[in-house]
Amino acid sequence: RPPNFPPGPPSLPVYGAFWIVLAHGFNDLATAFRKIGEKYNTDIIGLFMGPVPTVVVNDSKLIKEVLNREELDGRMDIILFRLRSYWKKLGIFFTDGYFWHVQRRFSLRYLRDYGFGRRDNTLETVMEGEIKEMLDIRMGGPKYPAEKEIVKGDLVYMPYYFSVPFINGMVQVLSRSTLPRSDYHALWALSRGTVLFQRSSTDMGGALSLTPWLKDVLPNYSGYNTLVKGNQYLLDFYRTLVEDALKTHDETYDRHFLDMYITKMKQEMKEVERTTYSVDQLILTCTDYTFPAASAVEFVLAMLVERLLLQPEVQDKIHEEIDRVVGRDRLPTLDDRVNMPYLEACIREQMRVDTVVPLGVPHRAMTDVKLGGYDVPEGSMISVNLTMLSMDKEIWGDPENFRPERYIKNGMLDVASDKNLPFGAGRRLCAGETYARQSMFQVFAAFMQAFSVSTADGKPLLKPAPRIQGIITTIPEFWVKLTPRT
Numbered sequence: 162r163p164p165n166f167p168p169g170p171p172s173l174p175v176y177g178a179f180w181i182v183l184a185h186g187f188n189d190l191a192t193a194f195r196k197i198g199e200k201y202n203t204d205i206i207g208l209f210m211g212p213v214p215t216v217v218v219n220d221s222k223l224i225k226e227v228l229n230r231e232e233l234d235g236r237m238d239i240i241l242f243r244l245r246s247y248w249k250k251l252g253i254f255f256t257d258g259y260f261w262h263v264q265r266r267f268s269l270r271y272l273r274d275y276g277f278g279r280r281d282n283t284l285e286t287v288m289e290g291e292i293k294e295m296l297d298i299r300m301g302g303p304k305y306p307a308e309k310e311i312v313k314g315d316l317v318y319m320p321y322y323f324s325v326p327f328i329n330g331m332v333q334v335l336s337r338s339t340l341p342r343s344d345y346h347a348l349w350a351l352s353r354g355t356v357l358f359q360r361s362s363t364d365m366g367g368a369l370s371l372t373p374w375l376k377d378v379l380p381n382y383s384g385y386n387t388l389v390k391g392n393q394y395l396l397d398f399y400r401t402l403v404e405d406a407l408k409t410h411d412e413t414y415d416r417h418f419l420d421m422y423i424t425k426m427k428q429e430m431k432e433v434e435r436t437t438y439s440v441d442q443l444i445l446t447c448t449d450y451t452f453p454a455a456s457a458v459e460f461v462l463a464m465l466v467e468r469l470l471l472q473p474e475v476q477d478k479i480h481e482e483i484d485r486v487v488g489r490d491r492l493p494t495l496d497d498r499v500n501m502p503y504l505e506a507c508i509r510e511q512m513r514v515d516t517v518v519p520l521g522v523p524h525r526a527m528t529d530v531k532l533g534g535y536d537v538p539e540g541s542m543i544s545v546n547l548t549m550l551s552m553d554k555e556i557w558g559d560p561e562n563f564r565p566e567r568y569i570k571n572g573m574l575d576v577a578s579d580k581n582l583p584f585g586a587g588r589r590l591c592a593g594e595t596y597a598r599q600s601m602f603q604v605f606a607a608f609m610q611a612f613s614v615s616t617a618d619g620k621p622l623l624k625p626a627p628r629i630q631g632i633i634t635t636i637p638e639f640w641v642k643l644t645p646r647t
């Protein structure tokens with residue numbers, strides 16, 4: 162161990178402490194690291210994942226420090242990230258340094274022009290159209306074959322029932338077009354693929370990243386084939402869109418974000434010796450922005466639906482608020498957000514009780530750093546255990562309870578009382594936070610205005626389903642009964 166490295170479990174040959182970590186919580190690394198922290202009586206754990214020095218931070222204050230320190234803004238270069246991007250370091254999520262800085266800044270700057278990360282009438286209207294289709298799939302029944310897998314009589318399939326508005330919203334932001342209802346099957350396939358990827362991987366890359374040769378020896382058993390398959394839907398989808406945009410590109414007129422990127426790329430290729438812009442990077446940028454829109458947000462809502470089955474009084478309060486603020490004659494809009502603190506608080510509370518990204522996305526120390534009094538060498542992987550923040554007794558008092566009222570003061574949403582950081586913080590802050598918060602509100606408010614939810618078998622739900630931990634927290638898919646509200 163390097164001198165003054167944080168305390169933690171010893172290393173075994175090849176895998177370092179990897180198997181020891183799994184022994185503390187198989188398939189739930191955040192819990193495993195909580196237990197390890199308790200065992201070694203430390204808020205900051207040092208261990209080796211294979212040969213890589215790794216630090217896991219279990220303390221709320223230190224978590225904020227890690228997220229806000231620029232020297233810790235790097236990303237790891239592991240097989241899990243490369244296998245999704247043509248074996249190169251591409252995209253936004255898993256790149257760092259100058260490349261990441263330029264590409265993140267360009268994408269956020271120009272996606273804004275198409276409504277991303279702000280209020281935008283066009284995007285809200287498109288979302289509203291998608292939400293109406295979503296409601297109609299239940300109200301009117303299936304129109305196309307793929308819809309039969311999403312709705313059966315009065316039952317709908319979670320989380321995929323929610324997927325299309327989120328994904329089509331992102332397709333709109335990127336390409337100023339959406340897939341029509343007759344093509345929704347492609348979006349569901351894309352969402353299922355993304356969920357497959359999310360569930361088959363852990364933040365730290367798992368055994369596959371520590372011993373990459375497993376992909377050649379045990380491609381199925383190591384999970385390699387599943388990961389490649391899960392990612393392929395998104396890559397293929399965007400390669401087709403981007404190639405289409407390239408064929409019809411006209412430098413004098415930008416139709417959408419893809420055109421803006423292509424114009425910039427062509428200009429840089431002429432003028433700059435080593436450009437960060439490329440066709441593959443554009444495909445990975447689109448993939449990175451769609452990946453969480455096709456998985457994280459719909460699972461937050463699906464778990465919230467499960468919560469309504471567990472605590473029916475929450476559903477009653479949501480209905481009361483919607484009826485009072487919006488009524489039944491129009492769909493809720495983002496203007497209603499400020500007047501619907503309870504529904505907003507439910508979404509916040511859901512992201513807290515089931516920490517969406519339990520270990521964040523791992524960072525990398527780009528220089529030697531001092532952290533919590535310990536020395537962390539350059540190249541170390543650093544993970545923040547966000548469950549320690551979202552379940553911190555000192556912050557929440559009763560973290561185990563789902564209690565949206567904790568964010569409401571004098572009938573208003575008190576944002577300052579939400580100390581949770583589901584989207585991270587600092588320069589690596591989730592690039593889709595605003596889109597996620599706005600779209601989850603729009604979709605869920607319209608859903609709750611239209612329906613009452615109850616269990617598929619009519620019996621009360623007594624306990625939550627076991628969670629599946631990958632990069633994000635998910636629950637097993639489930640059917641739920643939707644009764645139109647009269």
Ligand code: HEM
Nearest residue numbers: 254450453454457517518522583584585589591592593597
């Ligand atoms: C409930 C929903 C979501 C949660 C909880 C969430 C959370 C996070 C977290 C924790 C990170 C890593 C921060 C870090 O590295 O420290 C992240 C990164 C990111 N998120 Fe989200 N996210 C959500 C939805 C979305 C959506 C809908 C989009 C896109 C539309 C998105 C786009 C991104 C991107 C591009 C990054 C990479 C940022 C970077 O590395 O510079 N996220 N998100």
